[in-house]
Amino acid sequence: MPTDPAAALPKNFLRPCLLLLLREDPAHGYDLLERVQSLGFEGSDPGGLYRALRALEKEKLVRSVWEPSQNGPDRRIYEITRAGMEELHRSAEAIAAGQDALASFLSRYQEFVALPQPSRSTTGRETASR
């Protein structure tokens, strides 16, 4: 049975990922949906993204404003707040701490069984800087 990379991601990993993407650039929902794939969310889940953005906005970690459109309905453009940047930094510290434990686990497991090397994927910055 093939493994799902998203299943190995930390719980609520979408939140720091969205904060990181918005730290890089303010963005619309659809843009975030595309860019978040570079962080391990390979399947598209617009509902999950929408609910996560609403929760982040209610917690004042992001804010959004209407951006007028010539071709259709106005869209919300999201940006990170100061509180969001602080939350992002706390999350990054927690992820860094967890990374050591995971590296130790993998190193000890691979004394018994070699694991396939993960394939390299594009970074968010490459996607964002288009």
Add this chain to the structure above:
Amino acid sequence: MSELEALQVREEVLQAMYWMSAEGLAERPAAAELAGFLAVPAQILGPFLVRFAEEGYLEQEGGRFRLTPKGVELGKRSFADEFAELTRPTHGECDEDCWCHSSPEEAARCLEDRARAH
């Protein structure tokens, strides 16, 4: 369903449908798609959608729902109202996220900008 519950659900549904439409994700979602989007059971959401169609906020066609002009207007307005406090500067000046809190130089520049604006 109580009237208050119906009002809350109506706002949430119209906001979500407006967002989906604006992002180009779905113009005419089916009840099941909308239920998945909002993470609610389709059998709970279905009767609400039928009611909102009867009230003129949605058009129902072939099991799919589309916002009417009335639904578009309320969806957009209620979305903005819900987060208005987060986007509006407080006390008529800068808000707590203003970059002016980063350094004394930036604070001075912000103060000058605000003085010019008044």
